[in-house]
Amino acid sequence: MxxxxxxxxxxxxxxxxxxxxxxxxxxxxxxxxxxxxxxxxxxxxxxxxxxxxxxxxxxxxxxxxxxxxxxxxxxxxxxxxxxxxxxxxxxxxxxxxxxxxxxxxxxxxxxxxxxxxxxxxxxxxxxxxxxxxxxxxxxxxxxxxxxxxxxxxxxxxxxxxxxxxxxxxxxxxxxxxxxxxxxxxxxxxxxxxxxxxxxxxxxxxxxxxxxxxxxxxxxxxxxxxxxxxxxxxxxxxxxxSYMMLRDQRPPGGEYGSGHRESRATAEPRRILEAGAGLDVAIAGLMPGVSATAKQGDPFEVTLWSGQSAAHVSGAEVTQYGDRSLWDELEDVFFRWIEWGSPDRTRFGLTVTPEGQHVWLDQPDNVIR
Structure with a gap:
């Protein structure tokens, strides 16, 4: 050919x-x-x-x-x-x-x-x-x-x-x-x-x-x-999916103390596979948080940001550091449901000299 x-x-x-x-x-x-x-x-x-x-x-x-x-x-x-x-x-x-x-x-x-x-x-x-x-x-x-x-x-x-x-x-x-x-x-x-x-x-x-x-x-x-x-x-x-700008590669780090055990309210797989619209909402409401998911039985999720982290295996949740990242993620999920589960095309981004923020439907409807 x-x-x-x-x-x-x-x-x-x-x-x-x-x-x-x-x-x-x-x-x-x-x-x-x-x-x-x-x-x-x-x-x-x-x-x-x-x-x-x-x-x-x-x-x-x-x-x-x-x-x-x-x-x-x-x-x-x-x-x-x-x-x-x-x-x-x-x-x-x-x-x-x-x-x-x-x-x-x-x-x-x-x-x-x-x-x-x-x-x-x-x-x-x-x-x-x-x-x-x-x-x-x-x-x-x-x-x-x-x-x-x-x-x-x-x-x-x-x-x-x-x-x-x-x-x-x-x-x-x-x-x-x-x-x-x-x-x-x-x-x-x-x-x-x-x-x-x-x-x-x-x-x-x-x-x-x-x-x-x-x-x-x-x-x-x-x-x-x-x-x-x-x-x-x-x-x-x-x-x-692209390789990150060098100075914005996500840092590693050691997580803080004070681990806490709990159980997930919502099904973790349901949240992590809900779609790109939820991903944008999470990024807008939880800036700086990274996540990975591992398929299998049990389904596993790891979240981290700074010295805080959360690991979910099945329904079992272990959280570290000052923030309860899994609890925050569930809160965002239910807010997204209340908004009508919008897809990613309904979201946008505004960049100003002071920083950036995510909005839903209209630039003046900033999600916070």
Whole structure:
């Protein structure tokens, strides 16, 4: 199968999934072949199967199949400390799944000539796609990891693309273009939106990013900057799971004393699988709380924030520290039920110089 045929097949798949609707992005996918941004050795991470090593030298066909599959390709583990062949470690850089990438790009609503800032260069593929759409002289991409940026520069040169690449902390944006950015495209998860992104974007400009406040998966957020320097927008209907902005990775820590035993009022599985709307409500009402769930019998849940934590096994609850996180979570669940169990598209986010807050239905209806 030729590269063109592979791209056509991928585009048809993305169109059938609803990820690809605009001819301009289909043209960009052809202009910037994805395999040019896949390392010779990487870790393929299908959504519905175990991950596996792809090695161009050992099996070029399997490597090419993974390059044009709609799933991520992991390119770095543990900030480069762990050999990618192990597939065992914290994912710290990747080539994101085409469907997620294109859906985000369509949410960005890029026009030719727009000045675009990308946060997180990664392999360089999205910077190349943006360059094709907006014009490469209009795209700046910021990457914090020099080794990742160096590889991206090589990939982009091979693809014939020349966006401006900057080594730096994406949380600071790119002040040289402030306040004249038209679009900010973020390829890493954030729990707190850096105000620099808002401050550097002109009124009417759009910021898209994966909002990942601590519960998996995260949410695709689309904000528009107003004339007052406040950015407001809603969450898209689909979720997103990305690697976190480096300075917003959730910290570990030791939990406080004073453990308490109790029983869950509501069924834990019911709460943790209630849907993305509840996840947004939890993030808005319990900022800074992270959670993981473990399927099985019994169903297990772990919550943590600072020195407080809660562990639920079946209906048995153990809580540590000053906060009773499970009790708080149940309170949020029942409030969400009282609101009519709204889905995530009814929620939005506002970012101001003072911080951010979540709202339901209208920006003035802040959830507290």
């Amino acid at each position: 030729s590269v063109r045929q592979r791209i056509d097949a991928l585009c048809c798949e993305l169109e059938s999934n609803g990820d690809l609707t605009e001819p301009a992005w289909r043209a960009a996918l052809h202009a910037v072949p994805r395999h040019l941004f896949v390392p010779d050795r990487a870790w393929a991470a299908p959504y519905d199967a175990k991950g596996y090593l792809i090695d161009r030298e050992q099996d070029a066909e399997a490597w090419m199949d993974a390059a044009y599959a709609d799933h991520p390709v992991i390119t770095q583990l543990d900030d480069g400390v762990t050999d990618i062949a192990t597939g065992d470690g914290y994912y710290t850089s990747s080539l994101s799944a085409p469907g997620v990438v294109v859906d985000f790009l369509e949410l960005l609503r890029v026009y030719e000539g727009n000045r675009v800032l990308e946060i997180g260069t990664g392999t360089g593929w999205t910077a190349a796609l943006l360059s094709h759409r907006a014009g490469e002289g209009n795209v700046v991409s910021v990457e914090i990891d020099k080794s990742v940026l160096d590889v991206a520069a090589d990939n982009l040169a091979r693809a014939g693309c020349k966006p401006r690449l900057v080594l730096g902390d994406g949380a600071a944006g790119f002040p040289d273009r402030a306040p004249f950015l038209d679009r900010v495209h973020v390829t890493c998860g954030v729990s707190q939106v850096p105000y620099a992104w808002v401050e550097q974007t002109r009124p009417g400009g759009i910021i898209v990013f994966p909002w990942m406040p601590g519960l998996e998966p995260g949410h695709k957020a689309v904000l528009t900057v107003g004339r007052d320097g406040v950015a407001i927008g809603r969450f898209s209907r689909r979720g997103a």
